[in-house]
Amino acid sequence: MLVQQIINGIVVGSVYALTAMGATLVYGIMRILDISNAGAYAIGAYVAFFFLLQTGSPLVALVTGVALTAVFGFLVQKFLYAPLMNKSPNVSLIAGIGLFIFLQDFLRLVAGPQARELNFGTLLPSIQFPSLQLTLYGTWFLILAATALLLLILWLLLNRSPIGLAWRATAQDLETAKAMGINTNRVVAFNFILGYGFAAVAGILVGILYNSVYPTMGDVPAYKMLAVIVLGGLGNPLGTVLAALVIGMAETLIGGYVGFFLPRDAIAFVVLILILLWRPQGLLGRRRSS
Amino acid sequence: MLEIRNLNAHYGHSQVLYDISIDVKAGEFVSIIGANGAGKSTLMKVIMGLVPVSSGKLLFKGNEISRLEPWQRAGMKIAYVPEGRRVFGELTVAENLRIGGWVEPPQDLPRRVEKVVAIFPRLGERMNQAARTMSGGEQQMLAIGRALMLEPELLLVDEISMGLMPILVNRCFEVLKQLSEAGTTILLVEQNARKALGVSHRGYVLETGHIVLEGEATRLRDDDAVRRAYLGG
Numbered sequence: 001m002l003v004q005q006i007i008n009g010i011v012v013g014s015v016y017a018l019t020a021m022g023a024t025l026v027y028g029i030m031r032i033l034d035i036s037n038a039g040a041y042a043i044g045a046y047v048a049f050f051f052l053l054q055t056g057s058p059l060v061a062l063v064t065g066v067a068l069t070a071v072f073g074f075l076v077q078k079f080l081y082a083p084l085m086n087k088s089p090n091v092s093l094i095a096g097i098g099l100f101i102f103l104q105d106f107l108r109l110v111a112g113p114q115a116r117e118l119n120f121g122t123l124l125p126s127i128q129f130p131s132l133q134l135t136l137y138g139t140w141f142l143i144l145a146a147t148a149l150l151l152l153i154l155w156l157l158l159n160r161s162p163i164g165l166a167w168r169a170t171a172q173d174l175e176t177a178k179a180m181g182i183n184t185n186r187v188v189a190f191n192f193i194l195g196y197g198f199a200a201v202a203g204i205l206v207g208i209l210y211n212s213v214y215p216t217m218g219d220v221p222a223y224k225m226l227a228v229i230v231l232g233g234l235g236n237p238l239g240t241v242l243a244a245l246v247i248g249m250a251e252t253l254i255g256g257y258v259g260f261f262l263p264r265d266a267i268a269f270v271v272l273i274l275i276l277l278w279r280p281q282g283l284l285g286r287r288r289s290s
Numbered sequence: 291m292l293e294i295r296n297l298n299a300h301y302g303h304s305q306v307l308y309d310i311s312i313d314v315k316a317g318e319f320v321s322i323i324g325a326n327g328a329g330k331s332t333l334m335k336v337i338m339g340l341v342p343v344s345s346g347k348l349l350f351k352g353n354e355i356s357r358l359e360p361w362q363r364a365g366m367k368i369a370y371v372p373e374g375r376r377v378f379g380e381l382t383v384a385e386n387l388r389i390g391g392w393v394e395p396p397q398d399l400p401r402r403v404e405k406v407v408a409i410f411p412r413l414g415e416r417m418n419q420a421a422r423t424m425s426g427g428e429q430q431m432l433a434i435g436r437a438l439m440l441e442p443e444l445l446l447v448d449e450i451s452m453g454l455m456p457i458l459v460n461r462c463f464e465v466l467k468q469l470s471e472a473g474t475t476i477l478l479v480e481q482n483a484r485k486a487l488g489v490s491h492r493g494y495v496l497e498t499g500h501i502v503l504e505g506e507a508t509r510l511r512d513d514d515a516v517r518r519a520y521l522g523g
Contacts, residue, residue: 162396169378169389176376179338180436181364181393 004134005256006249011140013248014147015209017241018202019221020228021154022073022195028171028235029191030085032092036076037199038222039103044069044200045207045217046107049118066200073196077189100222107215115214118207139209146205150198151241158237163190171235220265227272233285242283247271291316291475292337292444297346299336306332308499310346314444314477319470321486321507322479323520324496330479331373333496334448337477338370339363350444365393369442373449375433379422383413386421386432390439399439406435409465427458434465444475451482463489483520487511495520 019041026034048065052058080099084092124138158164170177170187178184202221207213228247232239250271251264262270275283292314299307306329314320324330335341337348339360348356355363364370369390378386387406391399407414410431416424421432430450437445447466451459459482467489470476479496480486487493487507495503495516503516510516 165381165385165388166392168381169385172378172380173376175340176372176378177389178360179340179364179370179372180389181361181440182389183359183361185359 001133003132005252007136007140008256009249009252010245011143011209011248012252013245014143015202015206015244016221016224016228016248017244018147018150018198018205020225020232020240020244021151021237022197022199022202023225024229024232024235024237024240025191025195025198027229028237029167029174029188030081030092031235032081032089032096033226033229034081034195035093035096035222035226036080036099036103037096037195038218038225039100040069040073040196040199041203041206041221042107042213042215042218043072043103043203044196045118045203045213046111047200048204049111049116049207049213052118062204065204066197069200069203070193070197073192073194073199074189076196077192081192082185082188100218104215104218111215113215115212117211118204118213119211139205143205143209146201150201154194154198154237157194163187167191224265224268227268231272231275231282233282236282236284239282239284246275246283291318291351292477293347293349294337295347295349297336297348298344299332299341300344301332301341305344306499307336310496310499310501312494312501314475316475317470317473318492319466319476319490320478321483321490321493322477322496323481323483323486323493323510323516324479325520326481327498328496329499330496331448334370334373334446334477334479337363337446338368361393364440367440367443369437369440369445371433371437371445371447371450374452375426375429377421377429377432377436380420382418382420383424383432384417386436387413387439390436394440402439402441406438409438409468410435426453427455427461430454430458430462434462438469442474444477445469447476447478447480449480450478451480451485459485483516484511 022040023034023037026032026037044065047068048061051064052061055061076099080095081092084095124142126138127136158167166182166187170182170184174184203217206217224247228240228243231243231247247268251267254267255264294310294312297307297310298305310333322330322333332341336343339358343356347354350366350368355366378389387403388399391402412428413431413435416428421429424432450462450466454462463485466476466478478486478490487510490507492505493507493510494501495510503510503513511521
């Protein structure tokens with residue numbers, strides 16, 4: 001039972017890490033909270049659903065879902081955020097919320113309000129250990145493997161590649177990075193492509209995990225995404241992974257053991273508030289000295 | 291090399307620079323002196339492309355550059371040492387230098403790093419250290435070294451003496467003088483007028499966004515008004 005809950009907590013945390021990574025990357029460079037990233041989560045799931053229906057191939061569904069959402073991220077950056085870049089961050093925040101609401105209603109109009117099945121399940125059998133009261137679901141392995149692989153790729157990209165060096169310099173000081181010869185427009189575009197790609201993977205995996213996609217599936221992830229990036233220290237990818245695991249574990253274990261005195265999502269936010277009272281700068285955030 | 295003609299610039303809604311005309315010839319070392327808030331840093335940012343030109347001309351080697359992005363200007367070998375150093379604190383010294391030579395061919399970078407280390411041996415000892423862990427003086431050396439990675443044709447330096455101990459201030463000015471003697475064209479803006487005019491060929495005095503005086507550095511040092519206002523009597 002405990003092992004089951006812990007693995008479940010890690011799986012939930014992995015999904016949160018992928019969900020919040022896109023917005024973390026965007027915040028790291030732009031210093032704006034990109035709520036519409038949670039819209040990309042639903043878009044990715046719907047595109048994958050559509051292509052699964054059309055082609056019957058999970059691989060085609062996955063690749064097109066991620067690729068088209070990444071292209072969408074590029075367009076959002078180019079036509080929504082880039083023109084607002086010199087305005088106050090509040091303007092971008094409101095614009096992002098607006099886009100997020102638009103995306104939900106757009107999906108409702110195009111695909112209908114009902115939940116659809118995103119069924120990859122037959123590919124992924126479960127393994128049961130009745131003596132241990134343990135069931136390992138095939139989807140769990142998929143999620144853990146995908147998260148580990150993507151985070152490894154991201155780490156290599158940020159820490160071992162020229163574009164990663166440009167990303168880190170731009171995240172620290174955009175103006176100076178520009179003056180040193182870094183084409184920061186390109187870094188920002190790359191950032192959105194990567195960020196929305198991550199959101200799409202998260203949306204697709206959650207669709208597979210719960211076997212459903214629906215227009216408002218990005219709602220709760222949008223709030224959780226904010227909780228995770230704030231808890232992680234705003235714009236720190238490693239902090240985001242840590243915070244996602246903390247929140248995933250907390251809501252699974254508290255929900256499973258202490259009981260459902262609160263809905264699971266509420267538990268996540270209680271944990272967030274308690275940790276922020278203890279560390280206002282987030283788990284891996286550095287206090288900003290001015 | 292650099293020609294600024296009747297240039298006006300705004301920071302937000304307020305005008306900061308009025309009708310500025312400045313010339314820097316190839317090989318020259320020119321200083322712009324002025325009090326805090328006179329618009330010196332804004333002028334540097336305008337030349338680098340970080341603040342837009344409202345009107346007027348900004349020519350580099352005869353080409354209008356005022357519509358170019360900052361990274362394109364860096365590509366033309368205009369290097370910038372920003373006010374307050376602005377090194378990338380979370381990056382190592384080596385990574386900071388790599389970024390200084392971003393627009394240059396990667397295979398040429400090791401040679402340039404060697405050249406920078408020859409000028410600032412301290413940086414060589416600290417290659418893999420995060421820049422934020424270094425002292426203010428070392429960070430200033432890194433900021434200059436990072437700019438030199440470009441092997442610049444024009445070096446823009448914004449306040450080299452700010453917040454440094456006197457011995458380091460002298461060292462930094464000495465380095466600029468050597469670079470100038472080696473042929474680098476330098477435009478320095480500086481509050482420490484005595485030091486700046488001591489190393490440069492010519493100078494301009496900037497007051498609340500206007501150029502009020504210009505001339506040979508030696509002549510400015512002897513000018514009564516300059517002495518009273520900037521050299522302490």
